[in-house]
Amino acid sequence: MRNAIPAKLKLEVTLRYLATGDSIHTLEALYRVGRSTISHFLPKVCEAIYKALKDYVRIPSHEDWKRIEHGFRTKWNFPGCVGALDGKHIFSTPTLEWKIIMDGDDNFLSTPEEISAAAQSVTENLLPTKSRRQYDKSYEKFMAWRLEHQTTSFSENVLLAYFKNLDEQFKPSSLWVEYSKLKSTLNIYHQTDISKYAKLLALLKRKSEGFKAKKAKTFSPEELKKFIEEAPDQNHLFNKVAVILGIMGACRRQELHDLKNNNIIDAQETLVVHIMNTKNRIDRTFTVTGKYYHICKKYMILSPDNCNDLNFFVRYANGKCFAQNIGLNTFGQLGKNVASYLGLLNPELYTGHCFRRTCATLLVDAGGDVTSLKRHGGWKSTTVAESYIDNSIASKKKCQIH
Incomplete structure (x- = not known):
């Protein structure tokens, strides 16, 4: 059995590391102690030093x-x-x-x-609560780029160079997302309004010319009817209920994931569903009736008694529900699973947003106007709401001249 490394040697290595800033590779060569071993005992020795000298080593008030x-x-x-520390940057x-x-x-x-x-x-509290980490991540990335290029300015030329660099990594749609996040963070942290940078906006618009963002494919009424009526409940009851709520409520995958038992009220042959804490902070309510009510009710009856504190959707397998929440990615794969069951082409294009787009398309095909569409889906912008409408055959027929 090998002898343990003496405490004196551990202390010598640690003190040299703290005093000189030598790399662990250098310490390995100097003291003939393995890198992994040094990495393992360094924090422990530092903790021991702190405990022994805690009356002298303290965090300033x-x-x-x-x-x-x-x-x-x-x-x-x-x-x-x-x-200031000598020897370290x-x-x-x-x-x-x-x-x-x-x-x-x-x-x-x-x-x-x-x-x-x-x-x-x-x-x-000025940044969006749910996506604040993404905003700060984009801000930190930009600040690191400034440091690397040795500039302290937030001028338009600096932003132009930065987005030119991003252009090699991102699609035009993603560039606009980065622009939006930087616009908010730079305004909050440095009082710099990059929305006034005309050349930067012109660059982003130029990059967007001719670009068509991929959109989630939509299901037709016939495809949805076939899945709900023919797919066996033994394996697909959860999928059916998620499809019903997702399309009838124009739900995002996050909203389906976060749905709680107390957000659904059984009002005798009608389910009243409340969608809370949405992405755009607009709460929505919709109902489920008819045969779709009975499908959802069947799933609710199977839910274990100890699921009151869990989400509405719990793990379902072989005709049984279990007291375990379903992960967010499961809802993201739901459209692909339904498309695969139906044997549709390119099932991977039926993303987690396909139910929201399908709902918008079906609503307009049924005669709904833009106001009804915005109210049902919780959209604030008419342009955004209309972008969710697929170019279905039914909508094309309405444009024909008879």
Whole structure:
């Protein structure tokens, strides 16, 4: 059996790492200790040092941070700096509070703590709650690109160069998404309004010329009828119920996934379904009646008694429901599974958005107007609502001259 590495050697390696910033590869050669071994014991030794010297090694208080920052600001003209380490270059993303300090508060020490906290709280809530991480990720990516190219500007030329770089990685539709996220974050964090950059907008529009985004395919009424009537409940009851609610309610996959038992009310031969916390913050309500009510009711009866605290949709297999929530990706694959059962071409094109598009198409084919379409699907924009309508044969027939 090999002897354990002495505690003294572990301490020597750790102290050299902390003092010089040597890489683990260098430490391996100097001390003849394996890289994986060093990586394993370094954090443990640091923790032991902290425990032994906790009376001397401590996190500065809020007042300490302010005092240190004031010294760097007044003596060395480094505002926002609270420390320096020799031998290491440390890249970090500033917190929202420091962004507020650096971008708009010239006298940090005169700003009461409660005002800074209130400003930080407001700033954190300006971005969409559900997709805030995606917004910050795009912002951090842009800031890293600026650092790599050694620029501190947010000028139009900088943005043009950045989006020219993105053009090699993204489709035109994705470029617009990145633009939207940067427009919000730069406005919030740096008071920079890139919507006024005419050349940048012209670039994005030019890239979009001739581009046709792929859209989810839609099901015809005949295809839906065939699946609901012919697919065996033993294996497809969950799929049927999800299709019924997805199309009748123009539901996104996230909305089907988040549907709770208390969002559905059984009103005798009618199910009243409430869709809450939607992407565009517009709650919707729709009903399920007739034979579709009885299909949904069959699934509800099979739901275990201990599922009250779970989502409406739980795992279904071999004619039984189990007390286990269904993952989001299952709903994303639902359209593909239905298309595969029906033997349709390119089933992969029936994405998680196919039910929402199918609902919009069927509603318009049945004579619904744009107002009804927007109200039923919760769309705010007429243009967006109309983009969900597929070019079905029925809609083409309405345009013919008799």
